[in-house]
Amino acid sequence: MKLLDGRTAIITGAGQGIGLAIAGVFAAHGARLVVADVNPDAADAAAEALSDSGAQAVSVRCDVTVEEQVEGLVGTAVGRYGALDVLVSNAGITRDATLRTMTAAQFREVMDVHLLGTWLGMKYAAPHMRERRSGAIVNISSISGKVGLPGQTNYSAAKAGVVGMTKAAAKELAHRGVRVNAIQPGLVRTAMTEALRPEVWQEKLAGVPMGRAAEPAEIGTVALFLASDLSSYMTGAVLEVTGGRHM
Ligand SMILES: NC(=O)c1ccc[n+]([C@@H]2O[C@H](COP(=O)([O-])OP(=O)(O)OC[C@H]3O[C@@H](n4cnc5c(N)ncnc54)[C@H](O)[C@@H]3O)[C@@H](O)[C@H]2O)c1
Numbered sequence: 001m002k003l004l005d006g007r008t009a010i011i012t013g014a015g016q017g018i019g020l021a022i023a024g025v026f027a028a029h030g031a032r033l034v035v036a037d038v039n040p041d042a043a044d045a046a047a048e049a050l051s052d053s054g055a056q057a058v059s060v061r062c063d064v065t066v067e068e069q070v071e072g073l074v075g076t077a078v079g080r081y082g083a084l085d086v087l088v089s090n091a092g093i094t095r096d097a098t099l100r101t102m103t104a105a106q107f108r109e110v111m112d113v114h115l116l117g118t119w120l121g122m123k124y125a126a127p128h129m130r131e132r133r134s135g136a137i138v139n140i141s142s143i144s145g146k147v148g149l150p151g152q153t154n155y156s157a158a159k160a161g162v163v164g165m166t167k168a169a170a171k172e173l174a175h176r177g178v179r180v181n182a183i184q185p186g187l188v189r190t191a192m193t194e195a196l197r198p199e200v201w202q203e204k205l206a207g208v209p210m211g212r213a214a215e216p217a218e219i220g221t222v223a224l225f226l227a228s229d230l231s232s233y234m235t236g237a238v239l240e241v242t243g244g245r246h247m
Contacts (some may be wrong), residue, residue, distance in 0.1 A: 003228035005030035008081040010073060012064050012121060013091030015042025017190035018140065021216030022088055022223045027055035029224060031086070034077045036062040038091070056081075064091045064117030074124040083132065086227040087125040089118040089162075090140040094192060096151040107154045114158035115165070122169050126178060133177035138226045139166045140219075141182045141238065147246045159184070163238055170236035179235040181226045186242030188214045210243030 009026050013019040015037030023033050027050050035050065037043035040061035047059035058080055062073040077084045093113050095106035118139050129135025144152050145159025163182055170180040187193060187204045193213070196204070205213065222241050225231050240247065 002030035003224060003230065004086070006032070007085035007227075008032045008034065008077055008083055009086035009088065009227065010034040010036060010077050010084065010121075010125070011088040011090055012036045012062065012073075012117070013038075015039045015046050017192060018185065018188055018216045018219045019088070019090040020046050021220040022090060023050060023057070023220075025217055025220035025224050026086075026227070027053065027057065029228070031055070032081045033057040034060055034073065034080070036060045036064075036073050036091075038063045064089070064120060065112040067120055070117075070120040071124050074128065078128055084125055084128045085134065086136050086138070087121055088138045088140070088223055088227065089121040091117055092140065092142075092192070094152070094155055094195075096155065098151055099153055102154060110154040110158050111161075114155075115161045118162050119165055122165070122180070126169070126173055129178040130173065130176040135173075135178040136227045136231075137166075137169070137173075137178065137180040138223050139180070139182045140223075141166070141184045143184045143186045143240060143242050143246050146184055146238075146240070166238070167236045174235050179226075179231070181231070181234055181236065182238045183219060183222055183226070184238055184240045184242070185214060185219050186240070186245040188216055188219060190216055204245075208243045208245045209247075212243065214241065214243060 009031045014035040035047045043059035047057040050057035141162040142159040148156040166182040
């Protein structure tokens, strides 16, 4: 059973990591993909690989912090495929530092990508979905936004904010047939976490009851659930995908 047959999905930050894995899972379920990333080479390579595997995929260079680029991204999806059914706001960065050393610029940068970026995505995607009385938005938060992690005052605040805006938007859009949900991944094996010092990685791993990190596709399958009709009566939900960490 293909859960996204013929549906158009935008995934931001899809050039690598979790976003790329979500794109792969969606492609296997028949979605037509718009692969967006601030890194154009990564976006192009991802779209090419997806096309080679038989999916319909187009790449768009998009910095989610730039309003015109997000508006253009949604325009590309609708222009190319005639509709927009799914938006996954996944683009993300970390600028970890203690309160003592974190700069205001590092704080703002993280706010911009996660909060402004996710908000712009919803702002420009929602009108198309409202009009057709159908759509699913999936915002990628983090377990850091639930529990707060040291060295991440910026990131924890931003990811908690993603939960707040997910619930607010879910309430605004529910009566128009548009669902908005969020995922809070725990420790996932990607470039973002491979940058962690080995002792920090081990410390995080020790806190995972399942005893291992997630593979990116394990976030992809939960995104598929929220993007598809399998979750047709869910909105404003926040799903923890953590192997039990910080439950
Ligand atoms: N890896 C983890 O353990 C983990 C845990 C919880 C949440 N997350 C979240 O999952 C998402 C994906 O993380 P990942 O681990 O795959 O990271 P990653 O660094 O491997 O990939 C992030 C992607 O986002 C893109 N990106 C960054 N800034 C952008 C911008 N302004 N506009 C468009 N694209 C931009 C990057 O170019 C990159 O391709 C992020 O929102 C992250 O905060 C990750």
